[in-house]
Amino acid sequence: MLGNLIARIRTEKGILKTQLAKKTGINTGHLTHIEKGSRNPSHKSLKTIANSLGVPYQPLFSTYDKELNKNQLEYNYIHYISYNQVPAISKIDGYMPCPANFPNASFAYKAPDNAMNPIIEEGSYVFVEVNGLINHKEIGLFRVNGEFVIRKLIYKRNHFILKANDKKYEDITISDSDHFQIIGKIYI
Numbered sequence: 001m002l003g004n005l006i007a008r009i010r011t012e013k014g015i016l017k018t019q020l021a022k023k024t025g026i027n028t029g030h031l032t033h034i035e036k037g038s039r040n041p042s043h044k045s046l047k048t049i050a051n052s053l054g055v056p057y058q059p060l061f062s063t064y065d066k067e068l069n070k071n072q073l074e075y076n077y078i079h080y081i082s083y084n085q086v087p088a089i090s091k092i093d094g095y096m097p098c099p100a101n102f103p104n105a106s107f108a109y110k111a112p113d114n115a116m117n118p119i120i121e122e123g124s125y126v127f128v129e130v131n132g133l134i135n136h137k138e139i140g141l142f143r144v145n146g147e148f149v150i151r152k153l154i155y156k157r158n159h160f161i162l163k164a165n166d167k168k169y170e171d172i173t174i175s176d177s178d179h180f181q182i183i184g185k186i187y188i
Contacts, residue, residue, distance in 0.1 A: 001066040001133065002046075003037040004078045009053050010035075023052040040064060055084045062106070062131040071136055071155045080160075080182045081131050087183070098127060102187040106130040109141060109150075109186075115164035116150055120188060126150065132185030141183040144172055150186060 010020055017035075021028040026045060033039040034049075041049060046064070050057040059082060068077060087107065098105050105127035114122045116139065126141075134140040134153045142149050142162055151162035151172065160180070162172040174180045 001037070001063045001068050001078065001081075002040060002060065003035040004068060005060060005063050005081060005083055006049060006053070007035040008078055009055060009083055013053060015053070020049070020052060024048045037067065056086065059083045059086065059131060062129075066131075066133050068133065069135065072133065075155050075158070075160065077133075077182070080180055082181055082183075087130070096125060099187075102127045102129075104129040104132060105187060106184065111150055112148065113150075113169070115166055115169040116152075117166045119165060120150060120186075127187040128184040129187065130184040131182075134182065134185045139186040139188070141186055143179075143181040143183055144174070145179050148183070153182075 010017065017028055017031055020026075021031050024031075024045070025048070026034075026041070030039065034041050043061070046060060047057050050060050063081070072078075089107075093110070096108055098108070107128055107130075108125040109128050111120045111122050111124050111126060119139070120126055126139075128141050132140075136155045137152055139150060140153050142151060142153075144162065149162060149172065151164055154161040154163050160174040162174065164171065
């Protein structure tokens with residue numbers, strides 16, 4: 001996933017691989033292997049790549065050692081991952097223990113509604129892995145047109161559907177006109 005993200009950023013910024021190689025001091029062949037996912041850069045090299053691309057290191061690092069599956073590749077999952085933004089937090093309620101079986105949790109998030117009842121109740125906390133890979137029918141935190149929602153991710157006919165457990169909440173079908181962002185995977 002990291003290589004896909006680096007390739008996406010480089011392409012979006014109009015930077016040729018040879019230009020990135022010159023900026024980073026990393027061999028073009030090695031960059032090709034990194035972008036194809038056959039090699040991971042060292043942490044020092046990743047910091048150099050991030051700096052050369054003009055993006056923060058942490059969002060790239062959060063994708064380290066993760067691989068996109070067939071569905072995620074088919075549905076262009078990587079295009080919905082943020083590489084130049086971090087969550088903005090206006091209030092910290094405090095700290096809470098993070099279970100050892102959620103080693104990649106980045107933060108705890110308070111459920112804004114009962115859409116995922118009975119699994120997640122409004123006001124309860126879930127653990128979020130920023131840029132964590134969410135497989136078909138797994139629960140994630142998403143931003144849709146400025147609103148944050150916790151839903152089950154469904155891959156269906158070349159688009160995503162965000163499905164609620166509670167039938168009182170409508171499913172959200174993501175269209176090309178939506179501003180859609182995958183924040184991360186939910187652990188409960």
